[in-house]
Amino acid sequence: MKYLIAGLGNVGAEYANTRHNVGFVVADALVKDLKGSFKIERLASVSKVKYKGRTLVVIKPTTYMNLSGKAVKYWLDKEKIPIERLLVVVDDIAISPGILRLKPKGGDAGHNGLSDIILKLDTIDFARLRIGIGDDFARGCQTDYVLGEWTSKEVNLMIPRIEMAVEVIKSFVTVGIEKTMTEFNNK
Numbered sequence: 001m002k003y004l005i006a007g008l009g010n011v012g013a014e015y016a017n018t019r020h021n022v023g024f025v026v027a028d029a030l031v032k033d034l035k036g037s038f039k040i041e042r043l044a045s046v047s048k049v050k051y052k053g054r055t056l057v058v059i060k061p062t063t064y065m066n067l068s069g070k071a072v073k074y075w076l077d078k079e080k081i082p083i084e085r086l087l088v089v090v091d092d093i094a095i096s097p098g099i100l101r102l103k104p105k106g107g108d109a110g111h112n113g114l115s116d117i118i119l120k121l122d123t124i125d126f127a128r129l130r131i132g133i134g135d136d137f138a139r140g141c142q143t144d145y146v147l148g149e150w151t152s153k154e155v156n157l158m159i160p161r162i163e164m165a166v167e168v169i170k171s172f173v174t175v176g177i178e179k180t181m182t183e184f185n186n187k
Contacts, residue, residue, distance in 0.1 A: 001054045003056050003172075004079065004086045005056055006027075006060075007023035007026050007027025007028075007030075007060050008061065008089065008090045009022070009065065011060075019150060020133075020147055022158070023088075025162055026169075029163065030058055030170075031049055033166050036049035043062060043074050044062055044071045045060040046058070051170055051174075052173075056173060057079050059072070065113040066116055069117040072086070076121075083125065085173075087126075087129060090128055090129070091133045091146065093132075094135065096134055097133055097154060100132070100184060101185055102181045104127055105124050107124060109130075114128065129168055129169070
């Protein structure tokens with residue numbers, strides 16, 4: 001069984017430690033946990049790792065956030081992975097920092113990466129793991145906030161949450177979304 005795990009973010013050193021790149025951070029942590037490594041392939045950095053008899057194709061799109069759908073669609077098609085085995089890992093300003101929320105489907109909630117995936121896949125029916133980054137910004141400053149670097153306080157909060165996100169993904173691929181949601185949502 002193959003799964004596509006897509007951690008969303010922006011490529012480039014200037015984005016490496018930003019709130020918007022938490023999807024990349026989770027993808028890196030998952031691949032490290034499963035003793036894999038990434039290599040640059042078409043439209044993404046890609047790692048193929050094994051976990052309990054499953055193959056996880058983990059991607060970090062190199063298309064930039066707003067064009068994430070192109071990479072997700074390409075890798076779903078290339079690896080012949082059904083959409084039920086897709087999990088997108090994404091930041092969410094509508095959720096308090098560090099809160100994890102797994103959902104089986106939904107809209108884009110104003111997130112450009114999710115919006116492009118929905119557009120390219122022509123469906124909202126795919127799982128997503130939303131990671132709260134909070135909304136501690138003044139009106140009109142959302143872009144600066146999400147593209148801003150984590151504070152030291154936020155880093156200390158997020159480290160164990162990133163580890164939990166890895167466990168959520170491992171649960172998703174072994175016991176499915178319903179049991180995983182029951183166990184991990186809002187913890």
